[in-house]
Amino acid sequence: MRYCVIGVLLSSVCPRDDLRSRPDSSSAERHVGHRVEVTTPDPALSARTIELALDNVAQGGKPFACIVVSAEDGDVLVEATNQVAQSGDKSAHAEIVAIRELASRGREDLSGCIAYVTAYPCPMCLGALYYAEPDLVVYAASREEEGEHYEDGGRYMRLLTFYDEYAKPVEERSLPAVRGEVDDPTVPFRTWTAEHGDE
Numbered sequence: 001m002r003y004c005v006i007g008v009l010l011s012s013v014c015p016r017d018d019l020r021s022r023p024d025s026s027s028a029e030r031h032v033g034h035r036v037e038v039t040t041p042d043p044a045l046s047a048r049t050i051e052l053a054l055d056n057v058a059q060g061g062k063p064f065a066c067i068v069v070s071a072e073d074g075d076v077l078v079e080a081t082n083q084v085a086q087s088g089d090k091s092a093h094a095e096i097v098a099i100r101e102l103a104s105r106g107r108e109d110l111s112g113c114i115a116y117v118t119a120y121p122c123p124m125c126l127g128a129l130y131y132a133e134p135d136l137v138v139y140a141a142s143r144e145e146e147g148e149h150y151e152d153g154g155r156y157m158r159l160l161t162f163y164d165e166y167a168k169p170v171e172e173r174s175l176p177a178v179r180g181e182v183d184d185p186t187v188p189f190r191t192w193t194a195e196h197g198d199e
C-alpha cells in the first residue's frame with residue numbers, strides 16, 4: 001500500500017499562485033526549507049482505517065484505527081486499533097497504540113509521517129499527536145459525525161464537550177484538581193534545564 005504524494009516541487013519552478021490554483025482543495029501544503037511539498041490524502045488509506053475499525057469491533061474492540069505512513073514514500077509504518085476493551089488500558093486509543101509501537105521500534109516522533117485516523121482525534125490523542133508531530137493528520141469522520149452515533153464519555157466529560165472542558169480554568173473543570181503543598185515544586189524543572197539547556 002502506497003501513500004499518494006502528488007508533488008514535491010521546488011518553489012523556483014512552482015510559484016505559490018500555481019499551487020493555489022490546484023483543483024484539489026484538500027491538498028495540504030507544507031514548507032520545508034526552500035521546498036513546498038503538496039500531499040493529497042489517499043482515500044484507500046482512509047478506507048483502510050474504517051476497515052480496521054470494523055475488524056476491531058468484530059473482535060470486541062472499539063471502532064477506531066490509526067495508520068501511520070511515511071510522508072516521503074508512502075510506506076505503511078504501522079496499523080493500530082483501539083485496544084481499550086481488549087486491554088483494560090483507558091489510554092490504549094489507536095493513535096496512542098501506534099505512537100507506542102513506533103517508539104518501540106526506535107522512532108521518537110512522527111515527523112515525516114502522516115497519521116490516518118477513523119475519526120478526528122479525541123483530546124488525549126490530539127495532545128499526543130501534538131507531541132509526536134506528524135506532518136499531517138487525515139481523519140475519516142469528524143467529531144460531530146462520530147458523536148451522532150457513538151458516546152465514549154464518562155463521569156467527567158462527554159465527547160462533544162471535551163474540548164470546551166480543556167478551555168476552562170482549572171478550578172472550573174469537572175475533573176477535580178487542587179494544588180499540593182510542597183516547598184520547591186519547580187526544582188525538577190530547574191535541574192533538568194540546568195543540565196540540558198533549552199533542547
Ligand SMILES: [Zn+2]
Nearest residue numbers: 093122124125
Ligand atoms: Zn483518542
